[in-house]
Amino acid sequence: MKSRLAFAGAAAALALSLTACGGGGQASGGTTLEVQTGVAADTNEMATLKAITADFEKANPNTKINLVPAGTNYENDIKVRLSSHNVPDIWMTHGWSLLRYSQFLAPLQDEAWAKNLVPDLGPVMKDGSGALYALPTNVDITGIMYNQDVLAKAGYKPEDIKSWDDFLAAAQKAKANGASAVYAGGKSMAGTILDHIISGAYTQGDLDKMKSGTFVPEKYAQALDLVAKWRDAGLFNPDYSSASKTDMSKALAQGQALFEFGPSPIADDAMKFNPNAHIGFIPIPTLTGAPSYLDTGERTAYGISKTTKDMAGAKAFLAFIAKPENESKMAAASASLPGLTDAKATPGPFSASYDEYVTKGKxxxxxxxxxxxxxxxxxxxxxxGTDAVITKQSDVNGAVQQMASTYKSLSGQGK
Structure with a gap:
């Protein structure tokens, strides 16, 4: 594509003008680096990051780290910071270190830890020349989350769900047993549902067209048709519109939900509500007849502004986080696999699923x-669009047309 960024027109000029605009300032006796963490103040990730930061500051007394928790709209906050030339020294790139932020970030592929990048992250985080722009503290590899007890009560085993027909049959049985077959946390989680299942609607040829700037509407519609089918079958939770991610965790933990689509921390939080919950994930069926798959990508990752006033200090901080023991702690705090191969995975709610489908099953x-x-x-x-289909505020065709228009206007391809 000629452009992958919503603010592409202004970004080139902004990139040229961002000279000596880093957020770091001089503290008494040293430097203070601003780190926009991208995680909420009350999360395990933040608590772990604070502990690691305290250790770093003890070892590096001339460098202070200002950890800033995420606000209610982190993505927009970062866009405003970039456009106003008020760039933090380090920020969490929330899945977009390459396609959205790379022009503002310092390349990190020559750092010692970079050689240990988990291979699955290479296609997502590296550009064509091999440049890497962020340190991942975890890798998000997920499928369809499920409660094992609810699935067993419905008469199914995880390996029985090989197609969407299998999924529907198990879901209908769970509904008959009183559980929400597909539990979703309202509008904010609607896009996550479609994002998980839509790759399985496209062939490689379709994906090549999408990547080159040609929208393929019929496959997008096919994925939304599946969501509409679940809606018509009454599979979504009755409180869908008011539910939250916390409600998703509770429902999964307490056996009120069979299937959920969402990030790994939902399962981690579920264990807080019920430490004895049996939770896992299964691969995602396709609509093309191809083998089932898992979704993966950059999740929590930190990049350094190329205009920071203390590049050495910022790189030292990331290198400290990248130490195997610290990387392992950060991954465990998010119930995810580490983003670097020399770190250790900590047993969590998805351990058995990782072993079955990633380690063994590949x-x-x-x-x-x-x-x-x-x-x-x-x-x-x-x-x-997905939310509108679930709530019947729009039909599938309307949601597809909305995406087609957005795709055309943001890609700049005129197709």
């Missing part, structure tokens, strides 16, 4: 659809 992992095949800015349209 199930194909594909990048999140929106991060590769949709232009920057299209995520909100994906979420809004």
């Amino acid at each position: 199930t194909q992992a594909v990048p999140y659809f929106d991060r590769v095949y949709l232009p920057n800015g299209a995520w909100s349209t994906m979420g809004n």
Whole structure:
């Protein structure tokens, strides 16, 4: 594509003008680096990052780290910071270190830890020349989350769900047993549902067209048709519109939900509500007849502004986080696999699933659809359209046309 960024027109000029604009300032006796963490103040990730930062500051007394928790609209906050030339020294790139932020970030592929990047992250985080722009503290590899007890009560085993017909049959049985077959946390999580299943609607030829700037509407419609089918079958939770991610965790933990689509921390939080919950994930069926797959991508990752006033200090901080023991802690705090191969995975709610489908099964992992095949800015349209289909505020055709228009305007391809 000629452009993958919503603010591409202004970005080139902005990149040239961002000289000596880093957020770092001089503290008494040293430098203070601003780190926009991208995680909420009350999360395990933040607590772990604070502990690691304290250790770093003890070892590096001349460098202070200002950890800033995420606000209610982190993505927009970062865009405002970039456009106003008020760039933090380090920020969490929330899945977009390459396609959205690379022009503002310092390349890190020559750092000692970079050689240990998990291979699945290479296609997502490296550009054509091999440049890497962020340190991943975890890798998001997920499928369809499920409650094992609810699935067993419905008369199914995880390996029985090989197609969407199998999924529907198990879901209908779970509904008959009183559980929400597909539990979703409202509008904010609607896009996640479609993002998980849509890759399985496209052939490789379709994906090549999408990546080169030609929208393929019929396959997008096919994925939305599946969501509409679940809606018509009454599979979604009755409180869908008011539910939250916390509600998703509770429902999964307490056996009120069979299937859920969402990030790994939902399962981690579920264990807080019920430490004895049996939770896992299964691969995602396709609509093309191809083998099932898992979704993967950059999740929590930190990049350094190329205009920071203390590049050495910023790189030292990332290198400290990248130490195997610290990388392992950060991954464990998010119930995810580490982003570097020399770190250790900590047993969590998905351990058995990782072992079954990733370690042993070597199930194909594909990048999140929106991060590769949709232009920057299209995520909100994906979420809004999916939500409108679930709530019957729009039919499938309307949601497809909305995405087609967004795709055309943001990609700049005129197709």
